[in-house]
Amino acid sequence: MSEDDDRQQSPPxxxxxxxxxxxxCNATGSGSGNPEFQSAYPDQVLENVLHFLTSKxxxxxxxxxCKSWYRVEALTRSxxxxxxxxxxxxxxxxxRFARVRALHLKGKPRFADFNMMPSDWGAHFNPWALxxxxxxxxxxxxxxxxxxxxxxxxxxxxxxxxxxxxxxxVCCDGFGTSGxxxxxxxCRQLKVLDLIESESSDDEADWISCFPEGESHLESLIFxxxxxxxxxxALERLVARxxxxxxxxxxxxxxxxxxxxxxxxxxxxxxxxxxxFSSSEIAxxxxxxxxxxxxxxxxxxxxCLSGFREIILDYLPAIYPVCAxxxxxxxxxxxxxxxxxxxxxxxxHKLQVFWVLDSICDEGLQAVAATCKELRELxxxxxxxxxxxxxxxxxxxxxxxxxxxxxxxxILYFCQQxxxxxxxxxxxxxxxxxxxxxxxxxxxxxxHVTGEPxxxxxxxxxMNCKKLTRLAVSGLLTDKVFDYIGRHGKLVRTLSVAxxxxxxxxxxxxxxxxxxLQKFEIRDSPFGDAxxxxxxxxxxxxxxxxxxxxxxxxxxxxxxARAMPRLVVEVIRSADEEEVDDAVExxxxxxxxxxxxxxxxxxxxxx
Amino acid sequence: MKVNxxxxxxxxxxxxxxxxxxxxxxxKQTTPRPNKRTIxxxxxxxxxxxxxxxxxxxAPPAKEQVVGWPPIRSYRKNCVQDTGGYVKVSVDGAAYLxxxxxxxxxxxxxxxxxxxxxxKLTIGAYTEREGYxxxxxxxxxxxxxxxxxxxxxxxxxxFISSCMRLRIxxxxxxxxxxxx
Numbered sequence: 003m004s005e006d007d008d009r010q011q012s013p014p015x016x017x018x019x020x021x022x023x024x025x026x027c028n029a030t031g032s033g034s035g036n037p038e039f040q041s042a043y044p045d046q047v048l049e050n051v052l053h054f055l056t057s058k059x060x061x062x063x064x065x066x067x068c069k070s071w072y073r074v075e076a077l078t079r080s081x082x083x084x085x086x087x088x089x090x091x092x093x094x095x096x097x098r099f100a101r102v103r104a105l106h107l108k109g110k111p112r113f114a115d116f117n118m119m120p121s122d123w124g125a126h127f128n129p130w131a132l133x134x135x136x137x138x139x140x141x142x143x144x145x146x147x148x149x150x151x152x153x154x155x156x157x158x159x160x161x162x163x164x165x166x167x168x169x170x171x172v173c174c175d176g177f178g179t180s181g182x183x184x185x186x187x188x189c190r191q192l193k194v195l196d197l198i199e200s201e202s203s204d205d206e207a208d209w210i211s212c213f214p215e216g217e218s219h220l221e222s223l224i225f226x227x228x229x230x231x232x233x234x235x236a237l238e239r240l241v242a243r244x245x246x247x248x249x250x251x252x253x254x255x256x257x258x259x260x261x262x263x264x265x266x267x268x269x270x271x272x273x274x275x276x277x278x279f280s281s282s283e284i285a286x287x288x289x290x291x292x293x294x295x296x297x298x299x300x301x302x303x304x305x306c307l308s309g310f311r312e313i314i315l316d317y318l319p320a321i322y323p324v325c326a327x328x329x330x331x332x333x334x335x336x337x338x339x340x341x342x343x344x345x346x347x348x349x350x351h352k353l354q355v356f357w358v359l360d361s362i363c364d365e366g367l368q369a370v371a372a373t374c375k376e377l378r379e380l381x382x383x384x385x386x387x388x389x390x391x392x393x394x395x396x397x398x399x400x401x402x403x404x405x406x407x408x409x410x411x412x413i414l415y416f417c418q419q420x421x422x423x424x425x426x427x428x429x430x431x432x433x434x435x436x437x438x439x440x441x442x443x444x445x446x447x448x449x450h451v452t453g454e455p456x457x458x459x460x461x462x463x464x465m466n467c468k469k470l471t472r473l474a475v476s477g478l479l480t481d482k483v484f485d486y487i488g489r490h491g492k493l494v495r496t497l498s499v500a501x502x503x504x505x506x507x508x509x510x511x512x513x514x515x516x517x518x519l520q521k522f523e524i525r526d527s528p529f530g531d532a533x534x535x536x537x538x539x540x541x542x543x544x545x546x547x548x549x550x551x552x553x554x555x556x557x558x559x560x561x562x563a564r565a566m567p568r569l570v571v572e573v574i575r576s577a578d579e580e581e582v583d584d585a586v587e588x589x590x591x592x593x594x595x596x597x598x599x600x601x602x603x604x605x606x607x608x609x
Numbered sequence: 610m611k612v613n614x615x616x617x618x619x620x621x622x623x624x625x626x627x628x629x630x631x632x633x634x635x636x637k638q639t640t641p642r643p644n645k646r647t648i649x650x651x652x653x654x655x656x657x658x659x660x661x662x663x664x665x666x667x668a669p670p671a672k673e674q675v676v677g678w679p680p681i682r683s684y685r686k687n688c689v690q691d692t693g694g695y696v697k698v699s700v701d702g703a704a705y706l707x708x709x710x711x712x713x714x715x716x717x718x719x720x721x722x723x724x725x726x727x728x729k730l731t732i733g734a735y736t737e738r739e740g741y742x743x744x745x746x747x748x749x750x751x752x753x754x755x756x757x758x759x760x761x762x763x764x765x766x767x768f769i770s771s772c773m774r775l776r777i778x779x780x781x782x783x784x785x786x787x788x789x
Binding site for chain 2: 113115116117118199201227254311334335337359383384385387388389416441443445500525526
């Protein structure tokens, strides 16, 4: 439950347990090795056909048909998706797939984003970079999420892959501006550099100046999370020589005056992150301020707007000309009130994605509901992220959204108080919900009107929202909510639980009831070893299970590890704590073809 | 009013609130969270007791902060300013809290002078080495990560953008802070 921007809606297919027969397939010539079974179509034809298959789910299915289909599929898969970097080794992946052009790799579990895992746990990109360099010199795209990427890795990507075009780093860390400098300098074919919610250290390298001279192929440059000053003149020249640039998201060190100069050079932008949206000096009465309104008006194809990191409200009306075209608006760093939001949002009829701070209050949400009939995704973040703070948004806002935005598919809502009634109303008004994440920040907080647990509200969500695949629960919850989820949440793949439940039964209900469950993260809930055992039939179908501050013991975890040899069972303790007793602080377990990893730090014990 | 520090912070008991009576959320602990998972607000007894639970019985401490909750990435927490300049100020031994607007001060000496006037006490001079040693009081603040820091260590701009509330510590806890 957080701002995890997990857009992967397709089912996980990071790992197939290929039968021994298929793995030992003979790769010589066409047709199978068995003379009695001669394929009517030589491999070449099959290859031509399989090239059209892009969905990884389809490809996984195809690879299980027979030996020759397995072989040909492996030859033709160009986009490799690995949902857990420890589920399969680089060697195994490169041995099977010969012609990969794009790699998607995910590392740490999501709770690592909230400092719940000691640093240096793992998920190093380095072994993958080196293996790819040998196996796929023609690799073009790398997308990483929650991986540790070093400056050396960035250098590897730029130097060893001559046609490298696209790098996307989401929630990554371990690199700095020096690494970026080398990367952008050596990557002559670069089209996309997207740094999203990643942490980079400021080595004071002027990386923007390191883009090679001459016309650039850049289509997307996203660096709003990079916390360092940049050379603006170099950036301006870069934008001027990037005629294909469509997406540009600036960091907060770019002032609105500088933004203007960039916009004037790039009116073809479709996605813009405005940077600070403020100026370091307040313009005097006689000073000539640039015509910001005109600059926005010139951007006829702008559909996605974000930034506003240090917004000066006087400048906000400049965006009026683009509001009618916007499909995505991110105000989640702008501390604005309902009154300040209304003139903007009332023009945003086409808006589908809206991220905002709760400073707009319930009244602001009512304004959103009144206009944004096409809204698909809403995220409301707290200005004050503490448990005992005032709550500017409540069940009133949630109810209003449910009544106005009937097409809603995804919601993330932080609040201090909620009622079952509002959640039930949303479940009925928004039947298309696929993602429902409600974070009542006060732990164990009941329905503030009835005093009841929040079981019935979440129960209604799993009952009425038949397409629901992702759920995060909060507030005062008993085992009953898990009974509801087990009975009705048949499509749920991702479940996030915190401070909930009464007994082992809660966990049992879910593990026995939810056949599609892939990613399960639990914290501070009273589930013990017996509950863990009830999932033995399902753990090989899951990507991972995380349980922290529950009631697990080492013995219980070891039992699971013994029963399931293809599961890696990691017991993690806070780095500075000594092993005291049998209680397990953090359990992180995942299926893997490789067995215990060799890069585990001291505070990780693998059963 | 004498405040007993053996039992942890007493801010909750002395805090003046505008909530309706009974609007306190229940201290319901349905999970036996091992204590080492929480980060308690700092007081000398917590620091020495390794987080034992036995000091919970008299005045309830202010709400404990829990690692990773609510689930917001620290980058986001740090980016968003919320108080509009006003922060609560508590002084050990005072009956109620005050609020001051940090935005009206330009530097530490101005702020400390204002605090000294508001509460009729002497804070004394800051040195990097000794903190406020030699003084009966030490000004501390809670930052966006929930940690309690000594006022004066970081540049002023950084301080006002990360200060969530102030606490002026008194007595034996105040002395020796600079030597940590």
